[in-house]
Amino acid sequence: MTEGDYRHVYVVIEVQDGKLVPVSFEMLGEARRLFDKFNKQNDSSEKVVAVLLGQNVKEISESLIKAGADAVIIADNPDLKEIRNTTYTKIISQIAKDKEIARRIEPKYADQFKRPRYMFFAADSIGRHLSSTVLAELEAGLASDINKLEISDLEINHQQKTNGMPVIYKKTLEMYRPDFSGFLWTTILCLDNTNPAIERDYHPQSCSIIPGVFEPIDPDQKRNGVIIEYVPKIDQNDLRVKVLSRKIIKSQIDFDSHKAVVSFGRGIKESPEQNIKLIERLAKDLGAQIGVSLPISKKPFSVSQSVASTYMIPDRVIGTSGRKISPLVYIAAGISGAMQHIAGMKESAFVVAINPDDAAPIKDESDIFIKGRMEDVIPLLIEEFKVQSQTATA
Amino acid sequence: MSQLNVAVVIKLEPDFSEGSVSYNPDGTLNRAETKNTLGPHSAIAAEAAFYAKVKYGARVSVATMGPPIAELALQTAQRLSNADELHLYSDRVFAGADTLATAETLKAGIKKMQGDIDIVFSGHRASDGETGQTGPQTAWKLGFTFLGNVIDYEVDLDARTIKAKRLISLQGFCDIVEEVEAPLPVFIAVDPSYKPIFNTVSQRLSFAKYRKESEVRSKNHKYYLQVFNVEQLGADKTLVGLPGSPTIVYKVERIPQGKAKRQAEVLDGSNPEHIRKAVSKIREALSAMVIK
Numbered sequence: 001m002t003e004g005d006y007r008h009v010y011v012v013i014e015v016q017d018g019k020l021v022p023v024s025f026e027m028l029g030e031a032r033r034l035f036d037k038f039n040k041q042n043d044s045s046e047k048v049v050a051v052l053l054g055q056n057v058k059e060i061s062e063s064l065i066k067a068g069a070d071a072v073i074i075a076d077n078p079d080l081k082e083i084r085n086t087t088y089t090k091i092i093s094q095i096a097k098d099k100e101i102a103r104r105i106e107p108k109y110a111d112q113f114k115r116p117r118y119m120f121f122a123a124d125s126i127g128r129h130l131s132s133t134v135l136a137e138l139e140a141g142l143a144s145d146i147n148k149l150e151i152s153d154l155e156i157n158h159q160q161k162t163n164g165m166p167v168i169y170k171k172t173l174e175m176y177r178p179d180f181s182g183f184l185w186t187t188i189l190c191l192d193n194t195n196p197a198i199e200r201d202y203h204p205q206s207c208s209i210i211p212g213v214f215e216p217i218d219p220d221q222k223r224n225g226v227i228i229e230y231v232p233k234i235d236q237n238d239l240r241v242k243v244l245s246r247k248i249i250k251s252q253i254d255f256d257s258h259k260a261v262v263s264f265g266r267g268i269k270e271s272p273e274q275n276i277k278l279i280e281r282l283a284k285d286l287g288a289q290i291g292v293s294l295p296i297s298k299k300p301f302s303v304s305q306s307v308a309s310t311y312m313i314p315d316r317v318i319g320t321s322g323r324k325i326s327p328l329v330y331i332a333a334g335i336s337g338a339m340q341h342i343a344g345m346k347e348s349a350f351v352v353a354i355n356p357d358d359a360a361p362i363k364d365e366s367d368i369f370i371k372g373r374m375e376d377v378i379p380l381l382i383e384e385f386k387v388q389s390q391t392a393t394a
Numbered sequence: 395m396s397q398l399n400v401a402v403v404i405k406l407e408p409d410f411s412e413g414s415v416s417y418n419p420d421g422t423l424n425r426a427e428t429k430n431t432l433g434p435h436s437a438i439a440a441e442a443a444f445y446a447k448v449k450y451g452a453r454v455s456v457a458t459m460g461p462p463i464a465e466l467a468l469q470t471a472q473r474l475s476n477a478d479e480l481h482l483y484s485d486r487v488f489a490g491a492d493t494l495a496t497a498e499t500l501k502a503g504i505k506k507m508q509g510d511i512d513i514v515f516s517g518h519r520a521s522d523g524e525t526g527q528t529g530p531q532t533a534w535k536l537g538f539t540f541l542g543n544v545i546d547y548e549v550d551l552d553a554r555t556i557k558a559k560r561l562i563s564l565q566g567f568c569d570i571v572e573e574v575e576a577p578l579p580v581f582i583a584v585d586p587s588y589k590p591i592f593n594t595v596s597q598r599l600s601f602a603k604y605r606k607e608s609e610v611r612s613k614n615h616k617y618y619l620q621v622f623n624v625e626q627l628g629a630d631k632t633l634v635g636l637p638g639s640p641t642i643v644y645k646v647e648r649i650p651q652g653k654a655k656r657q658a659e660v661l662d663g664s665n666p667e668h669i670r671k672a673v674s675k676i677r678e679a680l681s682a683m684v685i686k
Contacts, residue, residue: 014564022566085530085540125562129542129583132530136494141640144525154644160636178649180524183422187644198632202640211565241539241576244557248568259680269412286680298410298434298521314586329679339649350679351656352672354663364654368672372663380663384673392677 004112006203008105009035010073010096011120012134013052013064014127020060023122024050025067025216027209030149031120032068032217038151042171046117047071047105051095053088053232055081065225068217071105072225075232082243083126089133091232096138096204104228115140116204118173123208131208138204141190146207147320148176148185156191163195173205178320182294182338210320212343253315253323255289260329263291263318263345267334267355267374272301276311278378279333285385286329291318291345293335319344333374337362354378396551398452399509402443402475403500403516403532404436406460406467410521422648423522430463432470435517438584440474442515442547444608445590447476448600450549455507457481459488459499462621469615476608479508480615485623487635493523495638497531502629503622504536512578513549513556514538518586526583533581541574543585554578561585 009031014021031048039045047070052061054076061072075091095101096116103110115138121131123145135142151173157166175188190205255261262283268275283290292311299312318325320340330348334355335341342365345351353366354377363369370377408423409415409431416427432440446452456477458464461484468480483503491499504511514533519526533540547558555577562570592601611618624631632638661668 016564016567021564124564125543128526129530129540132527133534133540136497136531136534141492142527143641144527158642161642174644180522183649184646185649186646188641189644190641198637241574244573244575247571249571251569295410300410300415301412328682329676346655349682352676358660361651363658364651365656366658367656368675369658369660370663370672371660377663380669381673384669388673388677
């Protein structure tokens, strides 16, 4: 591997109905911060490259440069209006391997250029699948649902990868993903096999990034960049996949029009059915919508079918893999406060936690922490609400 | 009407239901103590295949990669789908595979199934790994059109096409239901919200017939089961398991708790005075709406 084989980070931009999905700016922001540091440390000039597919998307490209891109590769074609996985996968893969594009980005290494060094996608309904198929086509590694990135030189000793020998992997992307519990961080690396028996290059090192995690940079009107128009080769056979219709649907669970939200988590466990009934009563008195933590959506408790299908559903999950809300009052009952949950409720104006464990992380995100079991505390709250509202109206 | 062959790829996963799941004191999953079961999203994929059996008389094959114990997941999936064929890809060399290497094994296995497969179903994502990558990567390796987040589908057996509804959720946008048409073969990742609906009397009759049959079959699941090692599968040893995995898990650590964002006032839930205080503060916070 030489210096020119793998260069730059390619960020796959998402557009919906002619508008950029916010995660596009967030990915560019993080790529910019990483590469400013990277180029300084390595005395290099590798680029942040936005990859933009669609119809009539040229006008958007300037905003990508202001948001941190050094170059924007545009594939603008009526057949790209709808996102067909196969067509998009082939074009993005073509772009990733294209030496002429690499020449426009940076003439110096174009002859050696093989692949991007890194690729970023969004971890959403489009990017999750697109990243998978692109990386299957490019035969390289992919980590999903990342919320922290670092670039380091790492010494690795791996039975398979390095044949049990220590090897320094330079400029390695450390991809951090929170696990399903929200308490553990797993760092994924995509590494070439240096072991002679299974030697293989695995570039680009790629990941999908959770929307809403990284900050975009403030748009810089003075930033310049190169815009590269790419004429994609579209296989007509792939266009037999047709989008027949698109209908906007409103989520059945409306959080935005409620001034309060009461959420519950695994703390319901001692008597799930009765505790959910208590939550319902409290929510009704407060005019609140009901949310849940992620583990609840996996239906971990046996409750009646109607309770399970009303509450233990992904649509009610507050957090990274659910909804982000900012009500006036947020009440977290029996929720310990995994990072992924906090991400969904931290913008609430006033936060109340009900929990028997005062070492629970939710305490640090609360304005009031009521120590106690929800089955004991909620009935008292309901009663007291009655008393105080009667006093107020009297 | 021509025959329809469908496959389901499933996974044995930790059982997150209360009584089966065990957590460490720090809130992480205790894998040693936690039981395993057919993953909930895999179960939905099996139901989507059963729909094809009831509605189109499809032949159903179910496959998984895993240790011998994964046979249990196949048995459960057979009960849900009335599968005609069960495949277990089990070999030490498959262990430690990331999504790309798993997809390579599944691809090799699907090619070994009886008849040409028209539709492969997978779950949305595993509830332990949660990547959602293995499905689309298997689709790509097979050369099948990938359709993700599918909530409903209908097959035109004569035209050999499928119409599917997909649920698309994007940050800052309303959810969209997109209807697509694609020629077979396709690979479908079934959305968690998928619910099969059987409208006609004949569908309900076949539903009952196949449901009954599936109970009998799954009690005798070994009769339908084939186990493949890497040689029997004809897979390239350098493309599966650890050797074929571009990614590794470098480290696992506890997510450090950030600095306290708010200074919580700690109240005692058994103290009536504290409850009064809590309620009056909540009422105060709620009344901010009125001022705005």
